Amino acid sequence: MTRGLKALAAVAVVVVVVVLGARALSTSDDDPAGSSPPGSRGTAPPRPGGAPAEGMYVVSDVGSDGQVAVETWVRAPHPISELEVTTTDPDLRPGSVESLDLDVRTMDGALVAHRESVGTDHQTIRLQEPASELYFSYTVDGALDSATSTVPGRSLVRVLAMDVDYEDAATGVVRRLVTASGTVLNLACLRPGSGLEASPRPCGRAVGDGDWTVDLSGPDIGDRLLAQVED
Structure with missing residues (x-):
């Protein structure tokens, strides 16, 4: 092999190493935006009129x-x-439910984090860009109770959203609105850490045409919801 070909081969090896290294870094757990392009633009719907002045509207x-x-x-x-x-x-069953395709955006639509799946294991999601106002969306899979309902056409939805925490979260209000393709008959609240023997308590009130809402604050701010829905 001539000296020129040897030099060309060495350059090619270096290029391959650099490309592979860049790909490895782009898929590492340290990438807050996951598999989506960091800072890419999308749509963040404006805050609903019923959202609390400070806290979360879910x-x-x-x-x-x-x-x-x-x-x-x-x-x-x-x-x-x-x-x-x-x-x-x-019931704290590992792997029984997961939230899919989580996108976190600033209110001007910039993507600051993405996760393909958030399951029953705790995750810390670091944002590409800190912001005091955020919008995020995802789909909960496995939320419906697999047990047969005693009343035909009725179902128990056991998981209605992820548990979400952030600095200053405890100082606000969490307003929850539950809607359905059918009718939401009632809601029940369950405080995290209350144990498997604890009974969910009725909470919230009916609004609109078959929807249900509840405001959570103070010691109840992190309550999980269950809903009974009818087709």
């Missing part, structure tokens, strides 16, 4: 297939740099 829509489409608007007194999230089954 809309959970139960589909006819049992999946739950969730939208969340967050307003905090200080910029949020990371979110603590998990999708927890009331």
Whole structure:
């Protein structure tokens, strides 16, 4: 091999190493935006008029297939740099439920984090860009109770959203709205850490045409919801 060909081969090896290294870094766990392009633009719907002045507004829509489409608007007194999230089954069964295709955006539509899946294991999501107002969306899979209902046409939805925590979260209000392709008959609240023997308590009130809402604050701010829906 001539000296020129040897030099060309050495350059090619270096290029391959650099490309592979860049690909490895782009898929590492340290990439807050996951598999989506960091900072890419999309749509962040404006905050609903019924959202609290500070805290979270969470809309959970139960589909006819049992999946739950969730939208969340967050307003905090200080910029949020990371979110603590998990999708927890009331019976604490590992791997029983997961939230899919989580996108976190600023209100001008910039993507600041993405996760393909958030399951029953706790995750810390670091945002590309701290912001005091955020919008995120995802779908809960496995939320419907697999047990047969005693009343035909009725189902129990056991998981209506992820557990979400961030700095200053405890100072606000979490307003939850549950809608469905059918009718939401009632809601029940369950405090995390209350144990498997604890009974969910009725909470919230009916609004609109078959929807249900509840405001959570103080010691109840992190309550998980269960809903009974009718086709």
